[in-house]
Amino acid sequence: MTKRRVVVTGLGCIAPVGNTVAESWSNLLAGNSGIDTIKSFDASAFACKFAGEVKGFDITQYISEKEARHMDRFIHLGMAAAMQAVQDSGLKTGDALSPEEATRIGCNIGSGIGGLPMIEETHAELVNRGPRRVSPFFVPASIINMISGHVSIKYGFQGPNIAVVTACTTGLHAIGLSARMIEYGDADVMVAGGAESTVSPLGIGGFAAARALSTRNDDPRTASRPWDKDRDGFVLGEGAGVVVLEEYEHAKARGAKIYAEVSGFGMSADAYHMTAPNVDGPRRSMSMALANAGINADEVQYLNAHGTSTPLGDLNETNAIKNTFGDHAKKLVVNSTKSMTGHLLGGAGGIESVFTVLALHHQKSPPTINIFNQDPECDLDYCANVARDLKIDVAVKNNFGFGGTNGTLVFKRV
Structure with a gap:
């Protein structure tokens, strides 16, 4: 089919x-x-x-x-x-x-x-x-x-x-x-x-x-x-x-305006801990979404992260991104809009998917505000403090939850 x-x-x-x-x-x-x-x-x-x-x-x-x-x-x-x-x-x-x-x-x-x-x-x-x-x-x-x-x-x-x-x-x-x-x-x-x-x-x-x-x-x-x-x-x-x-x-x-295509979706479980994250679950979620989209890791320009501002979670997601994207991780723009909205729990993936689609549609990355002293262990490009014009053909969206539940979407321009 x-x-x-x-x-x-x-x-x-x-x-x-x-x-x-x-x-x-x-x-x-x-x-x-x-x-x-x-x-x-x-x-x-x-x-x-x-x-x-x-x-x-x-x-x-x-x-x-x-x-x-x-x-x-x-x-x-x-x-x-x-x-x-x-x-x-x-x-x-x-x-x-x-x-x-x-x-x-x-x-x-x-x-x-x-x-x-x-x-x-x-x-x-x-x-x-x-x-x-x-x-x-x-x-x-x-x-x-x-x-x-x-x-x-x-x-x-x-x-x-x-x-x-x-x-x-x-x-x-x-x-x-x-x-x-x-x-x-x-x-x-x-x-x-x-x-x-x-x-x-x-x-x-x-x-x-x-x-x-x-x-x-x-x-x-x-x-x-x-x-x-x-x-x-x-x-x-x-x-x-x-x-x-x-x-x-x-x-x-019907002549509808089209913002973006949903080209990939991945899900996984950590099977690790009620609240603490591990690297492998998010890595598999991202890898499955990219495979489902038929997209190579080096084709992605923007990643709207789960990025909750927790000591464990932010480092874990950074490491999962590195494990998924390899050398290309350093070329990604990784962004957390939670720096401005806070964490909406079950609503997070809703508003953040809207923001990811808008980033793709308008070719702009919102900033991750409040990065005053970037954690040296979190060493990717997080679009710190100032929005940026960005050529985006493919965008990835992550969310992770208690119980070790992970999800990733891939959006692309049409």
Whole structure:
């Protein structure tokens, strides 16, 4: 069976650096951080008091206030990003779709954790006011697959309706697996990505207890500093990134604009440790994605890294890149947009895939900000502190997650 080509025809993004794709991209290129002291709750008693929060977001610009009341914030963010992507793609929706067309469009928008704030609030209601005060909307407001569910209902998309849950690799896996569905004929179009909103007492408290978070409370905007010698942990972020994936001939036939082609996808497991990384798993993920794309390592110009700003993770990814790309690793531009957004967990692969596609489309690498004193063991070109014009024909995107789950996408110009 001949594999069908898959292209990106729509982008949507709600991020700490902007509530639209254009605003987010502009702030990234300018090196503007979206990280600041937490405003959504009183974090004064926590070891980490800052995060990458979405600012000025109004869900009623997308859906009614009545609908919004029955959803956790991660669903709000995911729906908004999906609606942006669908609008950007120019797809027909609802009654404009024929019955056959409707069955060929699906949704796969995941989350690493789901409705944690709603769970916290409902538990407090249960404890303080009793079981009769638990909302009948609690479960559908909190569970992860409801972004895909709501998007499919809103637009009448009757194709595959699923959600991936693979920790910090969620958004990337959702995009890669959706591309495979199109390649092998299960759908012609997939709306895919990831969303997360866990900047909450349990979210911050849990990651802080695991000593995963930066505690640079005196200077939050410089706290996320991938590959800097003084990095001390990641910064939690929230938001959503969604892409519209489409079979190439289908996109051409309707005159869609094409941002990039999804040419390769790889997955692997470390089979090593719950939270600590190893080099071989990410190396195999990257190698599998390149092989799947039919691309040699020396054909890649840009790599949007997982790059979380953790002492172990950044060095591990650097070594995995070296093992995958050999001598060509030194010629790559490797970039972490988490330096500005923080780590969106299940949403990371969503927004970062959007940013990777934009880098390819606009031929620019965003900077990795806050590299003040580059770790000598992390010795690649990380596009430190200033954006750069860059000829990009092939771009690679990595994400890795707790449980040793790894994913890599390869995008190329069309």
